[in-house]
Amino acid sequence: MCQSCVSEQSGNKITCADCGEQTTQEKLLIDRGFKNDMQSLSIICSFCSWTGILKTYQSHLDQNHSNPTCDSCDQKFNSVNDLDRHKLFSCEKTTVVCPLKQCGCEEMVLRLRLAEHYISDQHQIVLAKFVRQMNSILSTNIGNHSLIGCYQRTDIDANELEKISRTMNILSDDIKILADELERLAIERDQIHNKLQSFIQESTILKKSIEEQKTCIDGITLNEERTEQDLSSLEQNLNTMNLNSYDGTFIWKITNVEEKIG
Ligand SMILES: [Zn+2]
Ligand SMILES: [Zn+2]
Ligand SMILES: [Zn+2]
Ligand SMILES: [Zn+2]
Incomplete structure (x- = not known):
């Protein structure tokens, strides 16, 4: 257990990051022999090209990278x-990098945004694939010791394995439901797309027919104007015809007298 792992954890109970074993602060002892061995390890500075032994690294850090x-x-x-x-x-x-990089999720993620990345579509798809793979490995290898070798864990027992397998089954059921839902949504999306397409077609036809009607109305207006002209010339003709009386006397009807006298 390293010093920084210990000082990072609050409270009296300390959990080892390697094996998960719990222990109390008081029981922790500094391994002197190990410490001495460590001190003579040669290392490279993580900030510059300095190399030396661990013993002198702290003073190098203090001097050059304070x-x-x-x-x-x-x-x-x-x-x-x-x-x-x-x-x-x-x-x-x-x-x-995403922890599932090996499985195909190759995105670089801001560390603070990891939680968001975990619920993203891309990551979920990779995760679903991973769970499915794990499930098939587990179901073909349950009780088979080659699996234990594969995960390099000797403390995993049959019970634990079965528990994992059950969890995997539940997960893969959930995944199946999600996949079905996805398929249904895709079909619905296609239907909406088709409807939209035919709506666009209909509205194009409608637009065309409105334009045709407009031309037709324009034609009617033109005809109306012509009819009006015809009517007024007909009226003039009638007025001229009125000049003839019916009792044999001939009477002039003079229109626009004022204009003509003036
Ligand atoms: Zn540690
Ligand atoms: Zn350095
Ligand atoms: Zn920073
Ligand atoms: Zn990911």
């Missing part, structure tokens, strides 16, 4: 530990 900068967001920190913590928990720009 204010380490986050290379993702340019924020400055007082110590390398603070920077590490920032990168792990609070940097808004540090990107990480």
